[in-house]
Amino acid sequence: MKKWLLTAAVAASFGSVADEGMWQPYQLPAMADELKAKGLEISADSISxxxxxxxxxxxxxxxxxxxxxxxxxxxxxxxxxxxxxxxxxxxxxxxxxxxxxxxxxxxxxxxxxxxxxxxxxxxxxxxxxxxxxxxxxxxxxxxxxxxxxxxxxxxxxxxxxxxxxxxxxxxxxxxxxxxxxxxxxxxxxxxxxxxxxxxxxxxxxxxxxxxxxxxxxxxxxxxxxxxxxxxxxxxxxxxxxxxxxxxxxxxxxQNGDFVMVTGYPGRTNRYRTSAEVENQFEWNYPYSKELRETIIDIIKETAPAGSEDRIKYESTLAGLANYAKNFTSMIEFYGKSTMLQDRQAREQALADWIAANSERSAKYGKTLAELTDLVKQGEAHQERKLITGYMGYSSMMSSAERLYRLAHERELPDMQREPGYQDRDMKRFTSGLERIDKRFAPKVEKAIVFDLLKRYAKLAKSERLAAMDKVFGINGKANDAAILARLDEMYAKTSLNDKATRLGWMKKSVADFKASNDPFIQYAVAMFDTDMAAEKKAKERAGKLMKVRPQYMDAIIAYNREQGKPVYADANSSLRVSVGHVKGYSPEDGLIAEPFTRLEGILAKDTSVDPFDAPKKQLELIKQKQYGDYYMKEIGSVPVNFLSTLDTTGGNSGSPTLNGRAELVGLLFDGVYESIIGDWGYDPQTNRSIQVDSRYMLWVMKYLDNADNLLEEMEIVR
Structure with missing residues (x-):
């Protein structure tokens, strides 16, 4: 696909659906007139x-x-x-x-x-x-x-x-x-x-x-x-x-102002097929949500609030809870939407468009069927894959597996090694091993792994892995006690919970691993051949997808261009720009959400109990109406958070929200509940991003935390 084709498509379609799209910087000059009309004051070329x-x-x-x-x-x-x-x-x-x-x-x-x-x-x-x-x-x-x-x-x-x-x-x-x-x-x-x-x-x-x-x-x-x-x-x-x-x-x-966000959005799935949509929403999200919620409960039960163990898992808990709620919203909105039917209709329209032209038929005629077949192949053994994937929350299991893989990769010339195991990756590899000390508690991790292994043991024998069955003594019968005894033994005898020992294994040979008596090292050795066979099979399918998916996208881009629809790539953690306006929304009939919240809303919510336990000093400042230089006349207070129509997703967290002069007016940190589904499609009526207002950030720094040294260091404009 040549760049001119995408640029032309942008120019043709941008004006009608301007707030949709996470744009690559090189695409922005084609939008210059529309961006200026919306409120951009700097050159569109400069953003590119x-x-x-x-x-x-x-x-x-x-x-x-x-x-x-x-x-x-x-x-x-x-x-x-x-x-x-x-x-x-x-x-x-x-x-x-x-x-x-x-x-x-x-x-x-x-x-x-x-x-x-x-x-x-x-x-x-x-x-x-x-x-x-x-x-x-x-x-x-x-x-x-x-x-x-x-x-x-x-x-x-x-x-x-x-x-x-x-x-x-x-x-x-x-x-x-x-x-x-x-x-x-x-x-x-x-x-x-x-x-x-x-x-x-x-x-x-x-x-x-x-x-x-x-x-x-x-x-x-x-x-x-x-x-x-x-x-x-x-x-x-x-x-x-x-x-x-x-x-x-x-x-x-103010309400209605132009805003833009530059950042590194993670992943969106707006061009996925109906088969992928159906499996993701009807199987993957529900099961993943249940697994995450179970792990959250296990951590809270085994690590009391305020304890050293709980502090080690606070970051893990935050991530688990964030996506558990994300998946809840995905499932809820999918259930009352026509997303699946819309995808099926889109595919049918695309198929009809392809069939209507002999040249297109020759180029794309088999593409959708081939893609659908490869997608279905990927669903094989998915319950086992999901359970074993969540075993990545075990620092002992994952570090042992990665260390043993490194020993094998080190036998190869650097350029032949698997990405992640090359010399360029060793600082990251080392840092990952070092972080474990502050994010690992044996009692907590063992409880998580025990729950996952009980789930795994209930799978049919044809779905299980012989090597894993052997390590944990799983034979398809009710053997929870045996699994727990095995885990007790492994966590009691391992030395991988010591940082110096972990780091030392980075230089060990394959023979050293095979001779080790450490139970987690033994686990990694026992699983290696099985893991490598699965990886080879996955790469075979991935390679086929890497040939077919581009053909599918080529067809979609050409079709969308004819229809005057926006053409932008799904998010992939690379730098993107989204544009929009400060705007409220109506989440349901009879309700209108204003675009700004106020300091007084903190007072109204506060219960003095976590998570609504604002600092006492802050509550007093609000009661005293200490607004300072950050008062917003239109709302009669200091704005705390605001809504915008910006098209964003995970990875955009922390992105600077800019006004037309590229001044920082907020930090994007979330989306509304109704917009979570935006990873799969943009709805201009409900897609809203949430920003912390720069005025609230400055207010907290000045009046609550006395961060005068940082305020003096920054250039603050009025």
Whole structure:
């Protein structure tokens, strides 16, 4: 698919459905007139240039988005995006999650959790021809390996420049490939987070809901060596000086104002087939929701609130609860929607369009049937795959498996190793092993694994794995006691719960693993051949999908172009831009949701009991109407959160919400309950993103936490 085709499609369709779409920066110049009409005051060309303001101020944390807000590498993101680092630095006696943290000087800043990164995107290159070259006749595993080999070569060449991390991203299901180059800043430090009763006000109850009153923001700082290059943590490092940073608006936005968000949205599925939709909503989401809710209950039962064990699992709990509620909404809205019928109708319309033209029939005639067949193949053994996938919550099992895989991969030349096990991956690999100490409690993990193994043991023998059955003594009979006894033995005898021991295994040979008496190492050795056979089979299917999915997307893009519909790629964690307006919505008949919430809403909700237990100082400030410079006349108070029509998803968390001058007016942190389904389709009536208002962020910093040093460091505009 040539770039001109997508650009033309954008120009033809943007005006009618402008708020839908997570756009690649290169597409934005084609939207210039419409963007200007909507309220963009800076040049649309500037948003397409990653090395210029404002795009070079927007950064990735590898799962969340953030932005530079000072010339000294100060980074603002969501509280929940910094949660892992806040948790990592917390203990029962010094609970930063509960009490908050503020570094009054550079020397007081705390190292973020191991593996924390700041990624500054510097270059995006279309490498479609390079990736696919010479692979036209390949299929299945050969095609998969061919793509992988050429991606690794491109990455290796790109990473010859020290301090950069490069990755090849697939767009439109493999129709296009882009090489993305990012500066990788490895010394990241925690600077400031408000108390949990501000940063997580409303907790899981308010998650995905409106009205919202959450101060979901925190600050990091990026550090480099004295030469300005990325380096590991050192006291000699200095704050990174970005090429540009965002000014923070104390004026904020009004109802109806233009806003845009730049960030790194994770995954959307707007072009998935009806077969994929049906399986995901009618099987995967319900089962995944139940598993997550069970694990949440297990953690809470085995690790009392406030205990060291609970603190270790607070970040895990937050992630589990977030997606359990997400899946609940997905299931609920699917059940009362016509999504499946709409997808089926879309596919039929596409099939009719293809059949109406002999050239299209020759090109796409078999595509949908082939894709549907491959999708169905992927549903085989899915219950077992889901259960064993959730065993990834076991640090002992997953670290043993990864370490043994590393021993095998180290026997190969670096360029022949599996991605994730190359020399370029070892710092990340090491950080993952180091983090375990602060996120692992044997009693908790054992209870989680026990529940999952009981589920696994109930599967038919044809669905189970002989190697796993042997490790845990599973024979299809009621043997819960035997499974628990085996787990008791494994957790009592393992030495992988010691960090130095774990790290030491990174240099061990395959023979060393086979000779080990550690029960989790023995588990990894016993499962290896089975795991590799399953991986080979999965790659064979993936390789076929990588040939068929692009054909399907090519047909959809051509069809959508004729229909005047928007053409944008599904989100894939690469840098995107969404545009929209500040706007409320009507979630159901008779209800109208206003676009702003106020400080007084915190008072109204507060019960003095978690999660509605705002700091007493904050409640007094609100009662005294201490609004300061952040008063919004239209609502008679300081705005806390606001709604927008921005098209966003997970990964956009922490994204700067900008006004037409590219000033920061908020931080995106959530969506409303009705918009969760937006991962699968955009509804202009109910799709709303939730932002923490910049005025509330500044108010908390000034009046509640006295973060004057940070306020002075930022450039605040009115």
């Amino acid at each position: 240039k990653l090395t210029e303001f404002p795009m070079n101020a927007v950064i990735s944390l590898g799962g969340c988005t953030a932005s530079f807000v000072s010339p000294k590498g100060l980074v603002v993101t969501n509280h929940h995006c910094a949660y892992g680092s806040i948790q990592y630095n917390s203990t029962a006696d010094n609970n930063l999650l509960k009490d908050g943290f503020l570094a009054k000087s550079f020397k007081d800043e705390l190292p973020a959790a191991p593996g924390s990164r700041v990624y500054v995107t510097s270059e995006v290159t279309n490498v479609t021809d390079n990736v696919k070259f010479g692979l036209e006749s390949k299929t299945g595993n050969d095609f998969y390996k061919g793509i992988e080999k050429q991606e690794k070569a491109l990455v290796a060449e790109c990473e010859k420049e020290a301090g950069y991390r490069c990755n090849v991203y697939s767009f439109h299901g493999g129709l296009e490939y882009y090489l993305i180059k990012q500066m990788e800043i490895r010394d990241v430090r925690l600077v400031y987070n408000p108390a949990g009763s501000v940063g997580k006000y409303g907790g899981d109850i308010d998650n995905w809901m409106w009205p919202r009153h959450t101060g979901d923001f925190s600050f990091y700082r990026a550090y480099v060596n004295k030469d300005g290059q990325p380096a590991d943590y050192s006291e000699d490092n200095v704050p990174y000086e970005p090429k540009s940073f965002l000014k923070v608006s104390a004026k904020g936005v």
